[in-house]
Amino acid sequence: MDETPVRGRPRSETARRAVLDAALELCRSSGYQALTMKGIAEKAGVGRQTVYRWWPAKQDVLIDALRDLALLRAEQLNPETGDTLSDVRMLLDATFSLTTALTGNALVGLMAEAQHDPELSRRLQGTVIGPRRQALRDLLARGVAGGELSDAAMSLDLAVDFAFGTMWYRLISHHAPVDSELAGQITAALAELLRPDAARGPVPPPAD
């Protein structure tokens, strides 16, 4: 293979972990806005240049940290229990369990930052948002194909929006927890909305 020959002192895994851990912890305790490259370096007991050497900005540190976490718990995006609704519930459960207190601030802060950083937005879509969204949609589509579900009355895209929208809404607003019970409730609601015999109800008149 074209394994580039390593020259010079190899990268310190200790420093890498210390930085990622410090970033998540600081983000949890003080919030995304207060998160600072300098603060990360000091908390991690690491030189400032060591942070900048590997991550251009605090967003990159956080994304790496989140990816590390996700990899650890990447049970599976595609549970395949045979039953579509069970698969849905397991996917939602697994997803919700990633939105812990440790990661909540980071996720919301990153999403906010992405409002005016298209590149960051693209990366978040590609790593954090997109795969989960696609996985759920695929599950539902499989259910439709198998006859368990029907998208006659409601588009699958909107169904997915319902599920993850509720999650984000609660993550942002904190008016209710994002837990396993919510996963069950959402699964039940999706079952209702996509039940095979559903017919689209009468659409209310436009609001003009």
Add this chain to the structure above:
Amino acid sequence: MDETPVRGRPRSETARRAVLDAALELCRSSGYQALTMKGIAEKAGVGRQTVYRWWPAKQDVLIDALRDLALLRAEQLNPETGDTLSDVRMLLDATFSLTTALTGNALVGLMAEAQHDPELSRRLQGTVIGPRRQALRDLLARGVAGGELSDAAMSLDLAVDFAFGTMWYRLISHHAPVDSELAGQITAALAELLRPDAARGPVPPPAD
């Protein structure tokens, strides 16, 4: 009454409007993170102290700006057309129309900032989030009371989460617009979920 006798030069309405407009415009064009008290003052052509005199922080400027906007369009949170679903749709329409390009950044940025600012969180709940949420819930509750809807299969709170969660999700993620069509789709979905003859389907077993 205790009308405090005004002394000295009265506050300049011109400066006030210039500051609020500058804040929203800068937030729109450069994002919440890049928004700066100094930047607001310069864009508004106003001394820095003039901004600090009336608003302690950039959040306060934005909240005031948003309130001004909302007041302008506060047709009503409670349309009362006689038909619950029509009322719901109108409320959603009115709400969605406030999440324009001009305000989207500000809303999301404020919500992110509120993650670690309980006071800000409280104020947002009291002004931006809470009233709309309560208004929708009240509409649905009235529909249940009138027999048009039923909360047998799904709690009204979760129904509200579906509606506004989808809105926030799209505001954050930009994968689909927040428009009148969405208002119609959500209304239809709510009608389905809360239809009087709905029965809660079998809940899938827990994932553990």
Add this chain to the structure above:
Amino acid sequence: MDETPVRGRPRSETARRAVLDAALELCRSSGYQALTMKGIAEKAGVGRQTVYRWWPAKQDVLIDALRDLALLRAEQLNPETGDTLSDVRMLLDATFSLTTALTGNALVGLMAEAQHDPELSRRLQGTVIGPRRQALRDLLARGVAGGELSDAAMSLDLAVDFAFGTMWYRLISHHAPVDSELAGQITAALAELLRPDAARGPVPPPAD
């Protein structure tokens, strides 16, 4: 007059003095090399920007500080006691008394820095070096014109070099003090070298 109308908060004389004093003191105690803009600001209890606002680099701070000192003691470069040698001695005395422990480091450091900073070199020549040198040369020239001295055997320029060269040599090398006694000895030597009846001795053959 075109007195520009002052706008905004006026410059703080307190801060100015604190910076100049801190710079000289730090230069004295730790040396020119260790002198730092950051260090100056901290020692002066002043924001870093306040230093940079008025002085681009540490050299500029030092030059200002030295100028302040020199102005305070600028009795006169041209004593005019009637007797040329007395004038010479007074000029040397006044000059040597400026090369205190407080300023020695600064002077030498600045001169060293000027080795590769033509602009700094020019400014030092114009403020610190040149005027003194010119004043001494003028005094000697006046003595020659008055018949008290003669430049037959030795150019006045070299005579000036002898006087100030010895001063700088001792400032740099510290092998002997730069004090009033030295002023007397140099004056006597100059009197000898420039005595009216001096004739240039036989020049030794070139070394080749």
Add this chain to the structure above:
Amino acid sequence: MDETPVRGRPRSETARRAVLDAALELCRSSGYQALTMKGIAEKAGVGRQTVYRWWPAKQDVLIDALRDLALLRAEQLNPETGDTLSDVRMLLDATFSLTTALTGNALVGLMAEAQHDPELSRRLQGTVIGPRRQALRDLLARGVAGGELSDAAMSLDLAVDFAFGTMWYRLISHHAPVDSELAGQITAALAELLRPDAARGPVPPPAD
């Protein structure tokens, strides 16, 4: 003898020369302040550790480089032509010829650095300054002993200060060259000041 048996790869003379040359050249072209261990290593095409292994600081590199140069041209500190003034002139010539463009920056920079580094000061005195100074003084003392010169009117120490002070003054201030002509002029002046029949002139009154 205690010749430690050399084991392993011997020190690279190539690297040593490259470092010394790079240091002098960088000091000449960019000045002492801008001289950097990193810069030296890179210019020399040598690892940074190779520089630090042999020289603790940039001063040490320069001193070694200067010593190498001096050794090459160490014609002699003690010419012994039989005539004291000729000897003096040859010594000054040899000394001045070392203060080339290549070494001027290094010398002045080192002297400035020595202001607050007693150890460096001591080493410079022992290698660069002291021996030359002592050699000149010895020459003059020999002349006094032989009756060619007299220290009745002026101490030999001050005479030495005149000679080397002028050199340093011009090295620092660049207002005139340090060349063979200067050596001749200084020799003539010393002959005048130390001529056997000189009598100390009337000392001007103290300035106070």
Add this chain to the structure above:
DNA sequence: TGTTAACCGAGACGGTACGTCCTGTCTTGGC
């Protein structure tokens, strides 16, 4: 003719000063 140990390059490491920018406060003159 291997062994072997010091050499050498490269470059990551924890630090620190750089000069810039923004913060929130203050202090002017003018309106």
Add this chain to the structure above:
DNA sequence: GCCAAGACAGGACGTACCGTCTCGGTTAACA
């Protein structure tokens, strides 16, 4: 008293260099 201007103390930014360290490779004297 409000307003613009702008100086103030403070702190984070991202860059550059410091001196130390830790790698893989090289190389020459010794065995």
